[in-house]
Amino acid sequence: AQSVAQPEDQVNVAEGNPLTVKCTYSVSGNPYLFWYVQYPNRGLQFLLKYITGDNLVKGSYGFEAEFNKSQTSFHLKKPSALVSDSALYFCAVRGAGSQGNLIFGKGTKLSVKP
Amino acid sequence: DAGITQSPRHKVTETGTPVTLRCHQTENHRYMYWYRQDPGHGLRLIHYSYGVKDTDKGEVSDGYSVSRSKTEDFLLTLESATSSQTSVYFCAISSGRDYNEQFFGPGTRLTVL
Numbered sequence: 001a002q003s004v005a006q007p008e009d010q011v012n013v014a015e016g017n018p019l020t021v022k023c024t025y026s027v028s029g030n031p032y033l034f035w036y037v038q039y040p041n042r043g044l045q046f047l048l049k050y051i052t053g054d055n056l057v058k059g060s061y062g063f064e065a066e067f068n069k070s071q072t073s074f075h076l077k078k079p080s081a082l083v084s085d086s087a088l089y090f091c092a093v094r095g096a097g098s099q100g101n102l103i104f105g106k107g108t109k110l111s112v113k114p
Numbered sequence: 115d116a117g118i119t120q121s122p123r124h125k126v127t128e129t130g131t132p133v134t135l136r137c138h139q140t141e142n143h144r145y146m147y148w149y150r151q152d153p154g155h156g157l158r159l160i161h162y163s164y165g166v167k168d169t170d171k172g173e174v175s176d177g178y179s180v181s182r183s184k185t186e187d188f189l190l191t192l193e194s195a196t197s198s199q200t201s202v203y204f205c206a207i208s209s210g211r212d213y214n215e216q217f218f219g220p221g222t223r224l225t226v227l
Contacts, residue, residue, distance in 0.1 A: 034215060043118075043204060043218040044157075090156055100145055100208055101172060102216060104156035 002027045004093050006105035013081045013112050021076040021108045023091030032094035033074040034102060035065055039087045047089075050074060061085070081112045117141045118219035120205050126225045133192040135222050137205030146188040147206040147216065148172075148180065157204065163188055195226045 003026045013019045025031055032051055036044040048059025055067045065076045076089060088109050092102040117140040127133050137146060145164055149157040159172030161180040169180050177199060179191045192199055205219040 036218075043220045044206075046215045046217065049215055095159075100214070100216075101147055101159045101162055102157075104149075104158070106154055106156045 002093050002103045004091050004105040006108045008108050010109045015114050019078050019081040021089050023074045025093050034092040035076050036090045037087050083112050086112045120219040120222050124223045133195050135190045137188045139207050143207040145208045148190045149204045150201040197226050200226045
């Protein structure tokens with residue numbers, strides 16, 4: 001069965017420092033991986049996805065993610081964090097079958113302090 | 115929010131009452147989904163639809179039913195609400211083509227007393 005793990009409930013970073021939000025996955029077949037961000041009292045916003053090709057995927061708001069097949073990881077990164085990046089981040093994998101639903105991790109709260 | 119609206123945005127109801135949540139999209143997408151979001155669980159799929167009158171169950175479908183009589187509307191019904199159904203409910207759409215990302219509505223916060 002497809003599954004996603006986000007091992008950190010919260011990540012704290014100082015503004016201007018690099019940030020990493022971790023995600024590992026377990027899938028049967030090729031992984032199709034996604035990152036979403038949720039700001040308070042808002043819906044989820046798509047950040048980026050990995051389907052195939054380059055292992056480093058660039059997305060919205062300066063975020064990128066690195067796909068590592070051997071470690072079954074898809075960590076979200078940003079070179080220089082902003083206070084406005086503070087939000088809840090979800091990693092997701094496409095579910096098995098044709099319905100296209102997503103299997104989500106539990107989420108990681110990112111807190112960026114000035 | 116990609117042309118997706120949800121109504122109501124907030125609702126408080128009592129145990130045992132029926133509740134219907136509405137998701138409306140303006141972009142003629144084939145696939146629509148209902149998820150619930152709970153702390154410590156992320157988002158979990160309740161039901162989805164792959165066309166008018168075509169629906170199927172997701173991971174946590176017990177206690178929920180759905181209907182889709184028009185492409186633009188996807189309704190989620192709690193036949194007899196329970197306190198365990200207190201949650202934030204999100205509707206999502208996708209074009210249905212393989213590997214496409216989903217886009218989410220603003221959510222409905224439901225409290226069952």
